[in-house]
Amino acid sequence: xxxxxxxxxxxxxxxxxxxxxxxxxxxxxxxxxxxxxxxxxxxxxxxxxxxxxxxxxxxxxxxxxxxxxxxxxxxxxxxxxxxxxxxxxxxxxxxxxxxxxxxxxxxxxxxxxxxxxxxxxx
Amino acid sequence: xxxxxxxxxxxxxxxxxxxxxxxxxxxxxxxxxxxxxxxxxxxxxxxxxxxxxxxxxxxxxxxxxxxxxxxxxxxxxxxxxxxxxxxxxxxxxxxxxxxxxxxxxxxxxxxxxxxxxxxxxxxxxxxxxxxxxxxxxxxxxxxxxxxxxxxxxxxxxxxxxxxxxxxxxxxxxxxxxxxxxxxxxxxxxx
Numbered sequence: 091x092x093x094x095x096x097x098x099x100x101x102x103x104x105x106x107x108x109x110x111x112x113x114x115x116x117x118x119x120x121x122x123x124x125x126x127x128x129x130x131x132x133x134x135x136x137x138x139x140x141x142x143x144x145x146x147x148x149x150x151x152x153x154x155x156x157x158x159x160x161x162x163x164x165x166x167x168x169x170x171x172x173x174x175x176x177x178x179x180x181x182x183x184x185x186x187x188x189x190x191x192x193x194x195x196x197x198x199x200x201x202x203x204x205x206x207x208x209x210x211x212x
Numbered sequence: 213x214x215x216x217x218x219x220x221x222x223x224x225x226x227x228x229x230x231x232x233x234x235x236x237x238x239x240x241x242x243x244x245x246x247x248x249x250x251x252x253x254x255x256x257x258x259x260x261x262x263x264x265x266x267x268x269x270x271x272x273x274x275x276x277x278x279x280x281x282x283x284x285x286x287x288x289x290x291x292x293x294x295x296x297x298x299x300x301x302x303x304x305x306x307x308x309x310x311x312x313x314x315x316x317x318x319x320x321x322x323x324x325x326x327x328x329x330x331x332x333x334x335x336x337x338x339x340x341x342x343x344x345x346x347x348x349x350x351x352x353x354x355x356x357x358x359x360x361x362x363x364x365x366x367x368x369x370x371x372x373x374x375x376x377x378x379x380x381x382x383x384x385x386x387x388x389x390x391x392x393x394x395x396x397x398x399x400x401x402x
Contacts, residue, residue, distance in 0.1 A: 095341045098360045099392055108248050124365035132359070132384055136292040140252025143264070147255060156265055157247045164243055164272050168236040 106130050106137065108157070115141070115150055223287045231283065239279060242287060243272060250295050257299035267302060271295045336399070344394035351375070352387030359384050 106114075106127055113119050114127045131138045147153055218226070218241045230238035250271055254264035271294055284290045345353060354373055358364045359380075364372065369380045 094361050094363075095338060095345075098341065098356070098388065099395065111248065121365045121368060122363070124367070125359075125363050128359070128366050131381075132388060136249060136253065136288065138381075138385070139256050139292075139296075140249040143252035143255030143257070144248070146259060147261060152261070153248065153251070156251055156261070160247050160251065160265065160268050160272075161244050163269055164247070165240055167269075167273060167276060168240045 111141070111144070112150070112153065115144055115153075224285070227279075227284065227287055230279070234280070236276070239276060243275060243291070246288070246291055250291065253292065253295045254299055257296070258302060263302070267295070267298055271298050274298070337395075340395045340398040341391070343398055344391045347394050348387050348390055351379075352383045352390065355380055355383035356387040356391065 110119075110123075110127060114124065119127065131141055144150075144153060221229075221241075223242055223245070226238045226242040229235070230242070247268065250268045251264055254267040254271075255261070258264050258267060271291070274294055275291055278284075278294075345356065348356060351373075355369055355375070358369045358372060359366075366377050366380045366384075369375070370377050373380070375383065
């Protein structure tokens with residue numbers, strides 16, 4: 091009892107995982123588990139706001155679908171190359187192609203010179 | 213639901229890894245942890261599923277941009293603030309009202325439990341708490357006691373007291389805030 095009294099003003103950094111949150115929203119938790127989640131909600135404004143908002147979502151099953159979609163989009167955003175990076179990559183490709191072309195031309199010229207000299211001496 | 217393979221790595225450690233090599237994969241792992249909570253926060257303010265999803269995407273974009281620009285120490289509090297501000301701005305655009313925005317540049321400081329608590333001995337703290345609880349109004353006192361001391365859930369408290377779930381939640385939150393103020397005042401007086 092005394093310990094509980096002191097705990098009222100303590101803030102823990104323990105987070106609720108998504109599954110536990112979904113179970114809470116779906117009403118699948120026991121009273122004891124519900125109380126444990128609500129203790130976190132009372133300590134954490136972010137989580138408390140989030141639960142308030144998630145409770146409004148009409149079909150609770152949609153929440154996971156939305157989260158998966160958002161995570162996929164996030165992944166795309168994080169690994170999409172910027173315009174500058176794309177331009178740089180194209181420039182690099184052209185530079186590489188130009189070097190190969192110049193080397194090929196030099197080789198062809200050298201071969202022609204060798205052939206010409208060979209014909210002259212022959 | 214996918215399991216986070218990196219759950220043993222703290223938010224702070226993920227941010228450190230990102231600042232060390234600027235590899236976006238660390239940001240991905242970190243931000244994914246909060247997708248559901250962000251969706252909830254945006255739903256709370258915007259009350260519309262499409263707007264909320266759209267807003268979470270914009271919050272992510274902003275976060276990616278900002279995290280490349282400056283250092284954030286407490287990601288969780290910071291991203292919450294970014295999301296809240298984004299929603300308030302969106303509401304302002306809709307309703308033409310000017311919201312009070314929170315300063316995102318002031319890197320969020322974690323909620324301090326109680327500034328003087330560490331310096332007080334347990335007995336004095338208990339006396340202060342008991343006195344502070346007695347100062348709460350009847351509703352708050354009832355809900356705080358049932359929730360923290362008797363470990364009842366919101367729905368059980370609603371059944372016992374006849375209050376709605378929202379009222380219970382609000383009495384507990386406000387009761388806790390008032391307790392903190394009262395305890396600080398009482399301990400200062402001591």
